[in-house]
Amino acid sequence: MFGYVTPLKGEMKVKDFARFKCYYCGLCCHIKNEFGNIPRVSLNYDMTFLGLLLDALNPDELTATSHRCILHPTEKKTIIYNNKALSYAASINISLFYYKLIDDVNDDKDFKSKLGIVFLSPYKKKFSKSILDINTSIKHYLNELYILENNKSFNSIDEICDPFSKLVGTIFKDYPYELNDDSNDLRDTLYSLGYSLGKWIYLIDALDDLKSDIEKNKFNPLNFLYNKESLPYDKFIQYIKPKLEFTILNCGYNCKENLKKLDLKRNKDILYNIIELGLMDKYVKIIDSTKAQ
Numbered sequence: 001m002f003g004y005v006t007p008l009k010g011e012m013k014v015k016d017f018a019r020f021k022c023y024y025c026g027l028c029c030h031i032k033n034e035f036g037n038i039p040r041v042s043l044n045y046d047m048t049f050l051g052l053l054l055d056a057l058n059p060d061e062l063t064a065t066s067h068r069c070i071l072h073p074t075e076k077k078t079i080i081y082n083n084k085a086l087s088y089a090a091s092i093n094i095s096l097f098y099y100k101l102i103d104d105v106n107d108d109k110d111f112k113s114k115l116g117i118v119f120l121s122p123y124k125k126k127f128s129k130s131i132l133d134i135n136t137s138i139k140h141y142l143n144e145l146y147i148l149e150n151n152k153s154f155n156s157i158d159e160i161c162d163p164f165s166k167l168v169g170t171i172f173k174d175y176p177y178e179l180n181d182d183s184n185d186l187r188d189t190l191y192s193l194g195y196s197l198g199k200w201i202y203l204i205d206a207l208d209d210l211k212s213d214i215e216k217n218k219f220n221p222l223n224f225l226y227n228k229e230s231l232p233y234d235k236f237i238q239y240i241k242p243k244l245e246f247t248i249l250n251c252g253y254n255c256k257e258n259l260k261k262l263d264l265k266r267n268k269d270i271l272y273n274i275i276e277l278g279l280m281d282k283y284v285k286i287i288d289s290t291k292a293q
Contacts, residue, residue: 003044003045003046004045004046004200004201004204004205004208004282005045005046005049005197005201005274005278005279005282006045006274006278006281006282007020007270007273007274007277007278008273008274008277008278008281011273011277012269012270012273013269016269016270016273018078019267019270020048020052020270021077022064022077022078022079022080023048023051023052023055023080023086023267024043024045024048025067025069025077025078025079026051026079026080026081026083026086027043027047027048027051027086027089027090027093028040028043028069029067029079029081030081030083030086030087030089030090031043031090031093031094034087034090034091035090035094039093039094039097042093042094042097043093044093044097046201047089047090047092047093047096048089049271049274050085050088050089050092050171050172051080051083051085051086051088051089052085052267052270052271052274053085053172053193053267053271054084054085054088054089054172054175054179055080055083055084055085055086055266055267056262056264056265056266056267056268056271057179057180057186057262057263057264057265058083058084058085058177058179058180058265059178059179059180060083060084062080062083062266063080063081063082063083064078064079064080064081065078065079065081066078066079067079067081084177085175085177088131088175088176088177091127091128091131092131092134092138092171094127095127095131095134095135095138096138099138099139099142128176130174130176131176133174134170134171134174134176137167137170137174138167138170138171141163141164141166141167141170142163142164142167144163145160145163145164145167148160148163149219149221152219152224154221154225155225156225157203157221157222157225157247160202160221160225161198161199161202161203164198164199164201164202165194165195165196165198165199165202166195166198167198168194168195168197168198168201169190169191169192169193169194169195169198170191170194171194172190172191172193172194173187173188173190173191173194175190180263180265181263186262189258189261189262190258190262192254192258193254193255193258193259193262196251196252196254196255196258197251197255199247199251200248200251200252200255200279203222203244203247203248203251204248204282204283204286206220206221206222207222207244207248207283207286207287208286210222210223210233210236210237211233211237214227214232214233214236215233222240222244223236226239226240226243227240241287245283248283249280252275252276252279252280255275255279256272256275256276259271259272259275
């Protein structure tokens with residue numbers, strides 16, 4: 001469930017896209033500095049959004065520096081560094097990627113994922129106490145999701161989305177550092193935003209995998225809930241599209257409404273681009289790809 005929360009580059013100002021890259025590369029460097037080079041393979045856009053959002057509420061001044069990337073050794077890149085929000089996002093990135101590998105092994109017995117688990121396991125020992133607590137919550141919610149999916153013991157889309165929605169909501173709410181005008185209301189708003197985004201990610205991931213899952217006779221929550229007549233993919237996607245689109249658009253709307261409640265000190269245009277345009281663009285691309293198949 002990685003890589004879906006991205007900006008719509010074509011609608012971004014040049015300065016905003018440059019700043020987005022500063023956070024993305026900064027997250028990569030935070031992973032390297034705090035965990036090592038190998039875990040950098042887990043870098044993803046979703047955690048860049050997390051860093052952008054939490055840093056927009058961060059009372060500390062923004063600090064940047066020049067950095068020469070191993071992938072682009074001939075040019076220096078400007079990155080955000082020594083940043084609490086990106087440090088947090090780096091730890092969450094490692095945790096989620098680790099459990100994704102476990103999920104891949106459970107689903108497909110994937111050998112590369114087994115190797116990834118072996119390589120990443122030692123890095124989890126570097127988590128701080130606060131991250132260990134959140135990592136426990138992540139493990140709990142993913143186990144709850146695994147039980148629902150494995151036993152097929154759910155009766156609605158809301159029920160099967162709930163564990164992952166709570167997982168993302170908890171990640172947003174339980175940021176272990178102080179925020180501007182910190183309060184229970186602020187933390188609750190972050191939870192609601194994360195919950196809606198988590199539901200959106202789960203649904204988009206299920207939609208993206210739907211054709212392959214049907215062809216391979218693998219579990220997919222959309223197919224399980226709504227394809228009672230075992231329709232082929234081409235017919236099923238047309239049947240489910242109106243129902244699914246309403247729910248996905250509603251998730252995006254709730255994300256936007258909760259974002260509006262936040263007093264963002266920086267990154268406002270980038271965050272609104274991602275929520276208002278990026279989420280919809282990702283959905284449209286996935287739907288359009290089904291037409292071309």
